[in-house]
Amino acid sequence: MKLNLRVWRQRNADADGAMATYEVDGISPDMSFLEMLDTLNEELILRGEDPVAFDHDCREGICGACSLVINGDAHGPERTTTCQLHMRSFRDGDTIDVEPWRASAFPVVKDLVVDRSAFDRVIQAGGYISVPTGAAPEAHATPVPKADADSAFEHAECIGCGACVAACPNGSAMLFTSAKVNHLNVLPQGSPERETRVLDMVAQMDAEGFGGCTLTGECATACPKGIPLPSISAMNREWLRARRKAGRG
Amino acid sequence: MAVSGLIMLGYLVAHVAGNLKVFFGPEEFNEYAHWLRVMGAPLLHHEWALWLVRIVLLAAVGAHAVSAYQLSRRDIKARPTAYVHRRRRASYATRTMRWGGIILALFIVWHVLDLTTGTVHTGGFEEGRPYQNVVDTFSTWYGNVIYLVAMLAVGLHVRHGFWSAAQTLGVGNARRERLLRGLANGLALALTAGFVSVPVAVMTGVVS
Numbered sequence: 311m312k313l314n315l316r317v318w319r320q321r322n323a324d325a326d327g328a329m330a331t332y333e334v335d336g337i338s339p340d341m342s343f344l345e346m347l348d349t350l351n352e353e354l355i356l357r358g359e360d361p362v363a364f365d366h367d368c369r370e371g372i373c374g375a376c377s378l379v380i381n382g383d384a385h386g387p388e389r390t391t392t393c394q395l396h397m398r399s400f401r402d403g404d405t406i407d408v409e410p411w412r413a414s415a416f417p418v419v420k421d422l423v424v425d426r427s428a429f430d431r432v433i434q435a436g437g438y439i440s441v442p443t444g445a446a447p448e449a450h451a452t453p454v455p456k457a458d459a460d461s462a463f464e465h466a467e468c469i470g471c472g473a474c475v476a477a478c479p480n481g482s483a484m485l486f487t488s489a490k491v492n493h494l495n496v497l498p499q500g501s502p503e504r505e506t507r508v509l510d511m512v513a514q515m516d517a518e519g520f521g522g523c524t525l526t527g528e529c530a531t532a533c534p535k536g537i538p539l540p541s542i543s544a545m546n547r548e549w550l551r552a553r554r555k556a557g558r559g
Numbered sequence: 560m561a562v563s564g565l566i567m568l569g570y571l572v573a574h575v576a577g578n579l580k581v582f583f584g585p586e587e588f589n590e591y592a593h594w595l596r597v598m599g600a601p602l603l604h605h606e607w608a609l610w611l612v613r614i615v616l617l618a619a620v621g622a623h624a625v626s627a628y629q630l631s632r633r634d635i636k637a638r639p640t641a642y643v644h645r646r647r648r649a650s651y652a653t654r655t656m657r658w659g660g661i662i663l664a665l666f667i668v669w670h671v672l673d674l675t676t677g678t679v680h681t682g683g684f685e686e687g688r689p690y691q692n693v694v695d696t697f698s699t700w701y702g703n704v705i706y707l708v709a710m711l712a713v714g715l716h717v718r719h720g721f722w723s724a725a726q727t728l729g730v731g732n733a734r735r736e737r738l739l740r741g742l743a744n745g746l747a748l749a750l751t752a753g754f755v756s757v758p759v760a761v762m763t764g765v766v767s
């Protein structure tokens with residue numbers, strides 16, 4: 311396959327960026343999108359140019375590092391991560407636009423790499439449980455109803471990639487935060503911090519400069535892990551409940 | 560946004576029901592308008608209940624507008640650089656919430672000046688005879704155009720707004736998803752159809 315790429319190039323956080331055009335040839339439909347970019351970078355290095363910087367790690371769809379907006383879609387046209395997107399989803403001769411996540415809470419570091427530490431701070435604000443350390447507890451000591459376990463697992467699938475923020479026209483992080491809150495709030499292990507968790511994580515999310523949710527549903531459409539849109543309503547329910555309990559309306 | 564929106568939605572449901580009385584003729588419609596002014600009597604003085612409703616509505620409109628402004632500012636700030644590659648996102652109703660809201664705000668101002676105070680009314684506005692006033696308004700082409708556009712905007716706004724408010728208030732979950740979407744669409748359709756039926760009836764001569 312031969313492709314026309316238009317890629318966002320930006321030297322560093324303070325520099326102005328622009329789309330640059332590249333042609334790549336000899337792409338196999340079996341390559342992943344990142345392997346296609348590797349091919350481009352090899353050529354750029356041979357030509358003595360600066361290779362395109364992009365985030366990646368596991369390349370098997372579980373770490374959440376890869377993060378490209380491809381033709382206006384976070385993670386591209388398939389419902390998966392960029393690393394699990396294959397070139398067979400494109401046609402020979404296509405022009406493909408590649409841009410970084412766009413959000414003021416995710417500033418561009420270089421080219422296609424953005425700084426997602428805002429997510430880490432949201433997690434630090436309450437995305438944990440307090441347990442005594444020591445030997446592993448007896449597995450049957452804390453029974454969890456099947457439905458709750460399923461719900462916790464569904465939300466635990468979030469890999470923190472940030473595609474929800476990138477896809478949201480408001481740059482809102484509600485889907486991510488709701489996945490993290492619901493994951494722990496439905497479990498007995500998470501119940502000691504049930505109220506502070508949702509209040510603190512939402513407060514941190516707001517402080518990071520993410521936009522407000524207008525329920526456009528773009529996040530859940532882009533999410534590679536299928537975190538469902540009603541999770542946002544579930545987090546709102548938890549938040550309202552925690553506010554009531556705290557006597558703050 | 561959710562609470563103030565639902566207050567206004569409640570008013571719209573009552574308003575459309577009241578408007579449909581126009582089909583029972585001038586006596587009943589005018590009598591209904593009169594009743595609006597003596598609601599709660601003799602406990603309440605003339606027009607007290609009506610003014611109470613007006614004050615609550617005004618507060619709701621104000622709160623809705625202020626939070627819409629704050630939310631929009633925050634949202635625009637959160638995405639300072641637009642994507643070069645744009646594509647159509649979300650449904651039409653979802654994408655038009657801001658413009659639709661502005662259109663509705665302008666409509667409400669015009670509407671009150673037209674049918675409540677009569678300031679911009681054409682053809683001898685008479686207080687206490689709303690039936691004739693409504694017929695007059697819908698005998699002008701622009702009256703009809705303004706209403707039809709605004710009623711479509713109401714439908715779209717309610718379609719996304721009702722469902723969205725349910726999510727904000729934490730009522731939504733996977734099982735209720737179809738129910739809530741259905742309710743939002745049903746409400747939107749009923750409001751638009753109900754409101755639109757009045758100008759259409761005047762245009763076709765059913766109400767004259």
Ligand code: HEM
Pocket residue numbers: 571574578592595613616663667670671674675689693706709710713754755757758
């Ligand atoms: C074709 C559709 C409509 C018709 C025929 C209609 C008709 C009327 C009439 C006759 C009045 C005056 C009632 C009276 O003074 O006794 C009125 C008042 C009012 N209408 Fe409508 N209306 C329509 C749609 C709407 C919509 C969609 C909205 C809101 C977005 C709305 C908001 C109001 C408000 C705020 C008042 C003023 C209430 C007051 O202060 O007394 N109307 N309408």
Ligand code: SF4
Pocket residue numbers: 467468469470471472473474475485486489529532533534535536537
């Ligand atoms: S909710 Fe989905 S899109 Fe958002 S960070 Fe988690 S996995 Fe990524």
Ligand code: FES
Pocket residue numbers: 365366367368369370371372373374375376391392393394
């Ligand atoms: S590189 Fe780990 S999820 Fe894509």
